[in-house]
Amino acid sequence: DTGVSQDPRHKITKRGQNVTFRCDPISEHNRLYWYRQTLGQGPEFLTYFQNEAQLEKSRLLSDRFSAERPKGSFSTLEIQRTEQGDSAMYLCATATPVGKETQYFGPGTRLLVL
Amino acid sequence: SQQGEEDPQALSIQEGENATMNCSYKTSINNLQWYRQNSGRGLVHLILIRSNEREKHSGRLRVTLDTSKKSSSLLITASRAADTASYFCATGGAGGTSYGKLTFGQGTILTVHP
Numbered sequence: 001d002t003g004v005s006q007d008p009r010h011k012i013t014k015r016g017q018n019v020t021f022r023c024d025p026i027s028e029h030n031r032l033y034w035y036r037q038t039l040g041q042g043p044e045f046l047t048y049f050q051n052e053a054q055l056e057k058s059r060l061l062s063d064r065f066s067a068e069r070p071k072g073s074f075s076t077l078e079i080q081r082t083e084q085g086d087s088a089m090y091l092c093a094t095a096t097p098v099g100k101e102t103q104y105f106g107p108g109t110r111l112l113v114l
Numbered sequence: 115s116q117q118g119e120e121d122p123q124a125l126s127i128q129e130g131e132n133a134t135m136n137c138s139y140k141t142s143i144n145n146l147q148w149y150r151q152n153s154g155r156g157l158v159h160l161i162l163i164r165s166n167e168r169e170k171h172s173g174r175l176r177v178t179l180d181t182s183k184k185s186s187s188l189l190i191t192a193s194r195a196a197d198t199a200s201y202f203c204a205t206g207g208a209g210g211t212s213y214g215k216l217t218f219g220q221g222t223i224l225t226v227h228p
Contacts (some may be wrong), residue, residue, distance in 0.1 A: 002156065033215060042218030043157070056213055081130050091156060093216075101145050101206050101214055105156040 002026075004106035006092050012112045013082055020078045021093030021109045032075050034067060036060065038088045046090075049075060082112040082113045105110060120203060120219040128227050133190040135222040137203030138183075145206040147177055147216065148188050150199045157202065160188075195228045 003026040013019050025032055030051050035043035044054055046065070048056045051072035061067075064082075069075040089110050093103040121136045139146070145164045149157040163170045163179045163186070170177045176189040190197055200223050204216040 002158070004154075004156075031214060035216075040220070042220050043216075045215045045217065048213045048215055050185040050213070055160070056215065089154075092175070093157075095214060101164060102159050103214070103216060104159065105149075110154070 002104040002106065004092060004094050004104050006090075006106035006109050008109055009107060010110050010112075012114065014114050015082060015084060018080045018084055019080065019082055019111065020076055021090055021092075021111075023075045023077070023094075023106055025074070025092070025094035026104060029094035029096055029104070030072060031097070032069060033091065033093045033095075034075070034077050035091040036088045037091055037108070043091055044078075079111075082111075084113045087111055087113045119220050120201075122222060123220070123226070124223045126225045126227065127193055129193060129195055131193055131226075132138050133197070133224055133226070133227065135201055135203075135224070137186045137188070137219050139186075139203075139205050139217075139219075140184065141207065143181075143205040143207060146177075146186050147204045147206065148175075148177060148186075149204060149218075151200045151221075152199045154168045160201075190224075193224075193226045195226050197224060198226050198228075199224060 005024045007022045032049040034046040037043040049069040064080045067077045089108045091108045092106045095103045147162045148160040151157045174191045179186045200221045202221045204218045
């Protein structure tokens with residue numbers, strides 16, 4: 001257990017529905033990342049927050065995806081109008097202020113879109 | 115997009131043998147990290163090597179980095195059945211706007227038979 005928690009751990013939804021995932025970081029970690037991992041592949045970067053500011057978004061993050069980190073604590077990732085191609089593991093990782101590059105990953109939320 | 119290739123894609127060995135995994139990458143890096151992932155779970159950080167380092171040890175792990183060849187290797191000595199997992203290399207980009215995001219390889223699936 002790294003200290004990063006994600007909820008839910010599993011989500012099954014029908015195509016077209018909206019889903020929201022939550023990540024709770026280690027308390028002193030001001031940097032928060034979202035990654036997506038499909039079967040047999042390594043994680044791919046989606047977006048980055050430093051405190052409450054979203055500083056970078058990948059081209060993978062289409063306009064159906066939105067992420068927030070109110071007050072610089074927990075973060076949410078919402079997918080609207082889900083598609084079957086959104087099925088993947090969504091991983092959250094957090095890190096201390098720049099200078100220490102190790103990222104601590106949560107257990108992930110596995111999404112299945114039917 | 116994935117940063118590079120990992121080799122081999124799968125490795126099967128007997129307990130007590132050494133396991134060597136290789137990783138190649140494409141762009142300039144600030145650091146290279148190795149992570150481990152047990153089936154269906156989040157990633158656990160193993161070891162980090164900075165771009166100005168050539169070799170690093172941590173317990174049964176030995177990592178080498180050759181920036182001229184843009185490659186790294188992870189050696190696990192005296193492997194145990196509990197080492198069975200997927201292993202990923204991840205590079206942290208050089209430059210101030212990388213924000214510490216990691217670019218992962220596709221991973222090596224290691225199976226250690228008791």
